[in-house]
Amino acid sequence: MGPARQIGGSSPKRIEGPDGQNLQLHFRSRLSLPLFTGGKVEGEQGAAIHIVLVDVSTGHVVTSGAEASAKLDVVVLEGDFNNEADEGWTQEEFESHVVKEREGKRPLLTGDLQVTLKEGVGSLGDLTFTDNSSWIRSRKFRLGLRVASGYGEGTRIREAKTEAFTVKDHRGELYKKHYPPAQDDDVWRLEKIGKDGSFHKRLNNNGIFKVEDFLRLAVKDPQKLRNILGSGMSNKMWEALLDHAKTCVLSGKLYVYYPDISRNVGAVFNNIYELNGLISEDQYYTANSLSDEQK
Template identity: 75%
Template sequence: MQRQGRHLERSNSKRALDHGGGGDDDDRPSKRPRVPALASVIVEALKVDCLQKLCSSLEPILRRIVSEEVERALAKLGPAGPARIQGRGSPKRIEGPDGRSLQLQFRTRLSLPLFTGGKVEGEQGAAIHVVLLDANTGHVVTSGPESSVKLDILVLEGDFNKEEDEGWTEEDFESHIVKEREGKRPILTGDLQVTLKEGVGTIGELIFTDNSSWIRSRKFRLGLRVSSGFCQGIRVMEAKTEAFTVKDHRGELYKKHYPPALKDEVWRLEKIGKDGSFHKRLNSSGIYTVEHFLQFLVRDQQKLRSILGSNMSNRMWESLIEHAKTCVLSGNHYIYYSSDARNVGAIFNNIYEFTGLIADDQFISAENLTENQRVSVF
């Protein structure tokens, strides 16, 4: 396709790909500048950028609010599941005044691995929810004084292996609480209490200050129990998470990401050591992020290979490329029109891979192009 007169148009993958724009794919001045078209593109880009920044700032707040409301809605629907209800053979528990057998429970799995100094979060960054259950029915306790108690968050030994449906005594639970090492800070810092509302609570910020390598099992669990002064005379069974390892944050500093993110620094890729020779070579060629690396790979793979030099073996190169290609792309696309008429446009993703054509308002994927259409593109 001709380069002269191309116009760049950026669009989100969820929008139709038939809106116009202006710009050049190599950022060189256009031979036929069109000021109105360029100005409109700049305005639209600024609008999108502002909207993205606003959404980014609101996302944590909205995610937490929505997550809390979803949990409360689920709590009113019914039991959490038969595997979480007290079994017939379980040890007898002290019941509440209305005959209920009460049990705390974590509803969110933790995002692993965990590192000292890093925030404890649920899977995919979700908030960590806890609930108070009536173990006889499996329903969340949404009313009564028990539904609004305050809870303590503790660190437990990883080898506390009793299951919820087996039950355990209060003494058994307390015997597995892990205290900080002598001369060290408390193992867990942050919001170490959570208050239930209608039987549901959301844990705030938690941070481990020590790794788990020094205890017998080499793993921790998070535990949950009713705070002193609440539920006097009523036994509420404590909760615990699955066992997990907490690693020293120094390992996180040089950790590779699986999959890598587009905005990750390029040394997060396999075979590229932080501040090593390959890292410096790439930076000196303007390749700072994983996105830069992938764009260069699509444009000129041979040159990229030469930048890394002979010290990178073919096996290392293959491993590097395989890891880089697991990166999840942003979903943004670019359209290059061959003429001002904009009858035919070539569509590329954000790392410059050709993904298809738009012709007469119809999208044709790269896999479905005819031989003649491929020739016209390349």
């Protein structure tokens, strides 16, 4: 073996190759979940997905030799393949769990389906799932890596696998609620407001298109807002809707209203018309410090 460098993490289980080498491919990054059809497969927080070739007996990355420059195939595996993380598997077991596309469908995984290691390290390229995972037994997939045909002959390099994950249809993403909602989100991103449903249409017909519009009326005239939504919305739904809306992070903009030209006293409001405080004779008083009479 050539020179190696130490990496963190626990060593995978020892695999004896025919020449005594103990090599395994390993994913060094976790996937960003959930995954949707048509969406890019990425690491957590949008990072690249890194892979390494490890000498299992030492935990070091193999940085030289033919194996350190091997070409790898990216494949999709059954989600229930080898549930025990420390359990070994044979090449035949790995191959028997590779998932192909459904009949009549496009290839299940598209994009850069091969990776070439450089000094034992590589990164996945652009990858996209074209189908969801609901149709297979476990209802989940894994990504797998194996040495491409013609590389690493005579040496058993154990394949890599990711954690099991669900792939959902992209249309689920299109209708997803946001936690927390943004003030410029469409109002149907709030709980209990279905996209193009009756509540959504009622709000739109009354000029409420964004979460910010909803919050402004909730502060200014909550009863009017409740009436717009009508009797089809139960009190429990109304409370859940308000609770979700109130988690919205506001812009931080403040507005001062002076009731007369002297500008001796000004009321300070945030962007959804909540009273933040009072300016009086160049002094600022928070809303909490004001008496009911002052408010």
